[in-house]
Amino acid sequence: MAWKEFAYSPYIFNFDTGEIGHEPTLAVKIHPREDFLPFSTRMLVDSGAYQTLIDAKVGRSIGILDIESGKSTTVTGVSGKVTAYEHSIKLELTELGEFMEINALFVEKMGATGLLGQKDFFAMFNILFEQPKLKFKVEKVKKLGF
């Protein structure tokens, strides 16, 4: 896969002031367990996340009903620690035409839908952030698929 370029997505950071923010996100489809529907969303490309993190409610909605049955680990952020539970998921990167089977961490009450992190996403793709230009580029470096 050659480098593919994406624009940062604008969003309203503050509804009171009208301040606009911009963030690098990619469209993903999380493939479900049996009898559940797939979950399409956008996830933040986040080099500050050690591993891909996803809100626990997303996990339940794709059939991981007992989130706490996964291997538990502590995730430390700037505001403290939370317990996360690891589960294997199949992730389709729809804008890249790629599939990944990864162990994602599920966390209760995240501030976002999900974060594409270092251990899995960044290990498989070169990422070039060009925030002053409000664009980023992605290039696959490892064989993927499921």
Next chain:
Amino acid sequence: MDNVLNLTKIIKREHQSNWVAIAKDYSEVLDYSEDLLDLRNKIGNQDVVYLKIPESGRKYAF
């Protein structure tokens, strides 16, 4: 480069801190709820994009 995905025209104040279901072409918010499972039940098998909208003005550092 792909077109810029701009959700600023469809995400409104009432959506903050909620889950939204957005049409596949990102043209409109179809529904929203504080509870994702409730929203998924309402949307059914429509092909939509789900997003959790952060609280307005809150700065995140993951």
